Amino acid sequence: MFKKGAWIIGVLYLLTVGLHASLYAQGPTVTASVDKNKILLGEPVLLTLEIRAPAADKVQPLKLDSIPHFEFLSKDSIAKEDTDGQQVIRQYFRITSFDSGRWAIPPIVLSAEAKTASILMDVVFTDPFDPSQPYHDIQDIRSVPFKLGKQFEKWWYMVALLLIMITLAVYWMTGEKRPRAEAKVYKSAYARAKQQLEALKASKVPENRFYARLVEILRAFLSERAGVNSLQQTSGDLVEKIKPLFTDESLYHSLEQVLALCDLVKFAQYDPEDAEAQSAYEVIQKGVDHIEEGIRHAAKLKKEERAHSVTESGEVIHKK
Amino acid sequence: MAKTGEEIRQLNEKIVGAGYFVDALRKEIGQVIVGQHHMLDRLLIGLLSNGHVLLEGVPGLAKTLTIKSLATAIQADFNRIQFTPDLLPADVIGTLIYNQQQNEFVVRRGPIFANFILADEINRAPAKVQSALLEAMQERQVTIGDHTYKLDDPFLVLATQNPLEQEGTYPLPEAQVDRFIMKVIVRYPEMQEEQLILRHNVQGERLPPIRPVVNIQEILDAKSLVRDIYLDEKVERYILDIVFATRYPGRYQLEKLTPLISYGASPRGSINLALAGKAQAFLNKRGFVIPEDIRSVIYDVLRHRIGLTYEAEAENIAAENIIDEVLKAVNVP
Known part of the structure; x- marks a missing residue:
């Protein structure tokens, strides 16, 4: 009984080892x-x-x-x-x-x-190693200038020539049809303000927009002509800033009132009468004229001052 | 809320009627306080816009007297709390104390239960006390034990702060400073004004007592009117442009400010600018806000909401300089 069992175990062991070896080999x-x-x-x-x-x-x-x-x-x-x-x-x-x-x-x-x-x-870094050799550090990458190969040169010229011919052909075919651009005429800030006021009068914009535009025109004119940083000023600040530009007190106060009216329309939904709009328009127009006149007069005086200088005794020296 | 021109006109008339007390208050308080019109106007703005005001300035500039006089003129309660390092939250809001006779805990309300509170030297108290006060300011209620108590209306806290470089102070964190609608810098009086102060105090010229000129109900009605004041979309846009310019200067051709600003004004800055603008319009007896109203309160509303970088501090640039540049760059509607 014992011998038979030992024989079975021996066979199983050999099978296991053989299978493992074959698996391993594969x-x-x-x-x-x-x-x-x-x-x-x-x-x-x-x-x-x-x-x-x-x-x-x-x-x-x-x-x-x-x-x-x-x-x-x-x-x-x-x-x-x-x-x-x-x-x-x-x-x-x-x-x-x-x-x-x-x-x-x-x-x-x-x-x-x-x-x-x-x-x-x-x-x-050297083979065979030679300790007498100097130390050579790794150098930066050098850029090599682009150069077209000789064999491509003639093609390059031909492509360039073709492009020039196409451009000329397109220009020749379409050039005459294109309307010529009008030469830009430089307009002064004053002329532009006047033109914009005329355009505003002719246009039929809503009231709210009319008053906003009216103030915009005045602000743009002051910014450009009088050097007042008017676009970033409130109406109150603006009124203070432009005071030195006015010699006509009543016009100045009218302008002050118009700016306050514009604020009412812009920020308080105020619905003004037609007559008020006409009056506001006229005041702004007169204001622009008055400021322009004042600036021109001041410039003229300055020019004259530069041309003449007066000595202490009252003698006028004309400068060349 | 959109309003018609007629509604705004009617509101304007109401404000002209209701705003009579502004002049009366200025006159009454002006009998006792010399100068400091700016501080008084800012207190009124805080009162009318339901905000609280942080005052910064050296001692002896009539801060306490101003708020005390205002409280008297309005017939309101006034309490002053001196903040010290050993102050506890219970010293401000109140606590439960044991009543031996009744054998139970009873509530003892703190000094915060008043219409006007002067939190003197708020930066001398530790953070937990500051938090307790600021929470009460925000919520307008306090909890003692199991019960929550609403604070009186109007409720205005006027906190004073000494310069931060002094030793033994706990600077208010940015998030808490942001809760104040305005930070007002109290300046020294002019020479002529100080001469008058001198006479009042040294030569024994007796000051007239402050008389009540308005009652609390009228103030509450005025607050309600202030809320109704018309704020046009164009002015809203102007406020947003200003606030956004502090956050993204590059969008407004203000690239030079970018390295100077560490953080711009928060949304609370926009809200408070609009509220303070409305209150300013009320003080000017107007039913609608114009850009001038915004510009007149902008420094006080935004100065504590703009964070400056070390670079700005090294160049001695203050928040006011940043605001100046922003105002120069943002177009007025």
Whole structure:
């Protein structure tokens, strides 16, 4: 009884060991090799990675993204071939290193059983090492000026000539039809304000807009002509600022009232009478005229002052 | 809310009628306080727009006297709380105390239960006391034990702050300063004004007692009118442009301000600018807000809401300079 049992256990043991060995023999193998084990700084080296496995096995390709102390110059695509019931997956990498020293490409692992052996690499900056040589540092990348190859030159000239001909043809065909742009006539701030006031009078804008536009015209005129920072001033501030420009007190007060009326219309939904609109328009118009006149008069006086200078005794000296 | 021209006209008339007390108050308080018209107007704006005012300035500028006089002239309650490092929240809002005779805890209300509170030297108290006060200011109610008590209306807190470089102070954090509708800088009086002050105090010229010129109900009615004051969309847009220019100076051709501002005014800044603008319009007896109203309150409303960078501080640039530049760049509607 005991002998029979021992015999069964022995058979089972042999079966298990045999099966395991056969399975192990059929598993994938991975190898890595380099074309040289010693390189100069920055010299490329070809790393070949090869996986061999039974044709029926599903083998995931290795993902090799980085190797310490080495940099990848290029990666070839994965090549796969089947020979004698075996599949061979192969990939080439061109790597290099800028670190001098003895470095190891560590084992590349596919599975616990399948991994490459580590590869020792010597990275040297001179070969053979000559301590008498001066130290050469790595230089910056130099820019090379663009230069068209000789073989392309004639094509280049032909394309340029063709473009010029097309441009001339387009201009010749369309040039006469195009209306000529009117020469821009420079208008003074005063002329523009007057023109805008005329345009406002002719247009039929809503009342709210009419008053807003009226003030806009005055503000723009003051900003340009009198150098008053009028667009960023409230009506109250503006009234104070323009006071020195007025010699006519009553006109100044009328303008003050018109600006207050405009604020009422703009900010309090006030609905003014038609007569008020007409009156406001006239005051702004007169105000613009008055300011322009004042500025011109002041400029004239200044010019005369520059032309004549009076001595203490009252004698006038004419300057040339 | 959109209003017609006629409604605004009617509101205008109401305000002219209801705003009589403004002049009366100015006159009455002016008999006791020399100068400081700006501070009094800002207190009225705070009162009418339901906000609180932070005053910064050296001691001895009649801050206490002004608010006390205002309270008397309005017939309102006034309490002064001197903030010190050992002050506790219960000292401000109140607490529960044990009554031996009745054998129960009873509520003892703190000094915050008044219409006008002068929180003197608020930056001398630790953060928890400041928080208790600021929370009460915001919520307008306090909780003692299990009960919540509404604070009286009107409720105006006037907090004073000494210059921050003094030792032993707890500067108010930006988020808490933002709760004040305005930060008013109280300046020294003019020489002529100080001469008058001198006479009143040294030569024994007796000051007339403050007489009540308006009652609380009239103030509450005025507050209700202030809320109704018309704020046109164009003025709203002007406020937003100003506030946005403090946040994104580059959008308003103010790139030079970008390295000087660490943070711009908050949405509370826009809200308070509009509220203070309405109250300013009321003081000017107008039923609608114009850009001038906004500009006249802008420094007090925004100065504590604009954060400056170290670069700005190194160049001695104050929030007022930033506001100046913003006003120069933003177009008035």
